[in-house]
Amino acid sequence: MSHSGAEHWNQWAETLNREELDALHLRRLKRVLDYAWARSAFYRQHWQRAGFHPDMVQSLDDFKHRVPLTDKQDFLQMQEDFPPYGPTVAVGAADISHHAETSGSTGLPLRIPFTDYDTERYGESWIYGWWVLGIRPHDSFYFAFNWGNYAGFWSAYWGVRRLGATVYSGGGQTTEQHVRNILGLKPTVLISTPSYALRILEAAREMGIDLSASSLRFTYHAGEPGPCSLASVRRKLDEGFGAISGELLGIAEVDAVAPGCRLRHGVHMSEMSNFSWSMDPRSHEEVADGVIAENVVTTYANSAQPLINYRTHDLVRAYNRPPCGCDMTWRYLDGVVLGRSDYMVTVKGTNVYPAAVENLISDVPGVSPYFQLILSREGSFDELLIRLEPDSHISSQEWDGIAEEVVRRIKDVVGVRLRAEVAAPGSLPRHDLKAERIVDLRRDEFRRELDRQGGQ
Amino acid sequence: MVNGQAKAVDDLGRLYEATRDLLAQTDVPAVRQCLRTSLNNLHWALWLMGAEPSFVPDYVSLPDGRQAF
Numbered sequence: 001m002s003h004s005g006a007e008h009w010n011q012w013a014e015t016l017n018r019e020e021l022d023a024l025h026l027r028r029l030k031r032v033l034d035y036a037w038a039r040s041a042f043y044r045q046h047w048q049r050a051g052f053h054p055d056m057v058q059s060l061d062d063f064k065h066r067v068p069l070t071d072k073q074d075f076l077q078m079q080e081d082f083p084p085y086g087p088t089v090a091v092g093a094a095d096i097s098h099h100a101e102t103s104g105s106t107g108l109p110l111r112i113p114f115t116d117y118d119t120e121r122y123g124e125s126w127i128y129g130w131w132v133l134g135i136r137p138h139d140s141f142y143f144a145f146n147w148g149n150y151a152g153f154w155s156a157y158w159g160v161r162r163l164g165a166t167v168y169s170g171g172g173q174t175t176e177q178h179v180r181n182i183l184g185l186k187p188t189v190l191i192s193t194p195s196y197a198l199r200i201l202e203a204a205r206e207m208g209i210d211l212s213a214s215s216l217r218f219t220y221h222a223g224e225p226g227p228c229s230l231a232s233v234r235r236k237l238d239e240g241f242g243a244i245s246g247e248l249l250g251i252a253e254v255d256a257v258a259p260g261c262r263l264r265h266g267v268h269m270s271e272m273s274n275f276s277w278s279m280d281p282r283s284h285e286e287v288a289d290g291v292i293a294e295n296v297v298t299t300y301a302n303s304a305q306p307l308i309n310y311r312t313h314d315l316v317r318a319y320n321r322p323p324c325g326c327d328m329t330w331r332y333l334d335g336v337v338l339g340r341s342d343y344m345v346t347v348k349g350t351n352v353y354p355a356a357v358e359n360l361i362s363d364v365p366g367v368s369p370y371f372q373l374i375l376s377r378e379g380s381f382d383e384l385l386i387r388l389e390p391d392s393h394i395s396s397q398e399w400d401g402i403a404e405e406v407v408r409r410i411k412d413v414v415g416v417r418l419r420a421e422v423a424a425p426g427s428l429p430r431h432d433l434k435a436e437r438i439v440d441l442r443r444d445e446f447r448r449e450l451d452r453q454g455g456q
Numbered sequence: 457m458v459n460g461q462a463k464a465v466d467d468l469g470r471l472y473e474a475t476r477d478l479l480a481q482t483d484v485p486a487v488r489q490c491l492r493t494s495l496n497n498l499h500w501a502l503w504l505m506g507a508e509p510s511f512v513p514d515y516v517s518l519p520d521g522r523q524a525f
């Protein structure tokens with residue numbers, strides 16, 4: 001009996017109504033609390049200090065407001081003091097089957113232990129996003145990824161194994177070899193960061209190869225803002241590969257938390273493997289649907305190092321009742337991640353989240369996915385300069401108009417007039433893993449000061 | 457739950473318990489590993505159908521290395 005025609009990987013779970021999902025979460029969160037209390041020295045101590053006991057949770061409101069928050073810094077400190085993991089682990093060493101690390105893009109890398117069971121659950125989260133896009137067990141995945149300690153694409157590998165599809169490893173290959181492998185192996189899905197997929201497209205063009213005529217029918221991305229976050233990236237990927245691009249929001253130490261949405265203007269949280277809510281980063285109060293706030297997550301996918309009421313510092317516009325228009329009922333993050341609560345600058349008296357500016361720039365027609373936000377400090381004030389590359393087909397006479405449009409849109413939405421300058425096509429740096437669009441030239445003491453003001 | 461799901465959860469629950477009992481009685485490492493993998497899958501299948509016998513399968517060891525069986 002074939003089930004490849006089903007619209008969902010798990011129809012029942014993906015279409016539960018909010019009340020049913022909340023009832024499920026309450027039961028499961030109690031399980032997680034009891035588990036952590038019984039097994040984790042860190043949580044027992046953390047909770048006892050705050051006067052909390054798992055028996056105090058009788059509702060989701062109790063959970064959100066009574067369970068003490070945790071933060072990456074708590075875990076980093078214990079790993080530093082008691083390597084490799086400190087007292088946060090909840091299982092014996094023999095049950096840790098995989099070690100990964102965060103990419104360190106917001107600071108020191110965090111060490112992440114997983115049990116065998118965790119890898120199954122973590123990998124599963126990817127599949128929800130793949131399936132609604134049309135990816136099935138008969139598909140074959142090419143990984144343009146070098147298999148280091150970066151958790152993101154290891155979990156995609158676990159997902160492909162769980163889906164029952166084929167894995168082609170592109171580890172240790174040059175960009176040109178990836179192009180040749182795609183032609184030779186004929187995979188149907190490419191897995192990479194969005195910026196590296198764009199790099200592959202450029203390399204193919206330089207080799208005289210049109211990848212829109214290749215076997216690829218889908219490309220899927222994580223690690224940085226991709227096709228569900230940035231319209232220009234979606235256009236470039238879809239056109240360049242002649243395929244449908246998708247995006248997953250992953251938080252390495254937590255889960256492949258939000259595997260995508262069929263309509264690709266945001267992502268749905270995987271409610272089988274995590275529970276999340278939106279918190280005002282200053283008052284710690286819950287906010288209503290549609291209000292930009294910090295995503296606070298509890299994972300069901302990491303039993304080796306539980307993360308409970310964990311501050312992600314990701315600013316999201318979340319809806320517990322999704323308005324996206326697809327039939328998945330899981331919590332929806334419109335535009336994916338819009339900024340960081342711990343990374344904000346004040347320009348001309350206005351608070352500006354660089355990630356939100358990235359999203360606005362990307363929506364302007366004629367702007368390529370290659371741009372930089374250059375932060376500097378002039379006297380007592382932060383300055384933010386936008387340096388952007390126009391699409392290669394745009395004539396140089398139109399460049400100034402595009403820069404003016406970028407400035408106008410940011411002024412309209414964010415309320416501050418920034419400077420924008422145009423760089424020649426092909427002149428800004430390309431990256432193999434994550435695009436580094438934010439260039440912070442400020443001295444360290446100013447960054448720390450401003451980060452604290454931003455959301456701690 | 458959709459049609460037949462309650463019965464499937466019931467059947468899976470019995471399979472899970474039988475597998476756990478088998479694991480507790482087995483001391484051949486190769487067979488134990490097969491049974492642990494089976495327990496993971498049965499536990500996850502229950503979770504995906506709205507049931508949760510526990511947060512993790514019962515064989516998972518405590519931080520000090522002690523195992524239930």
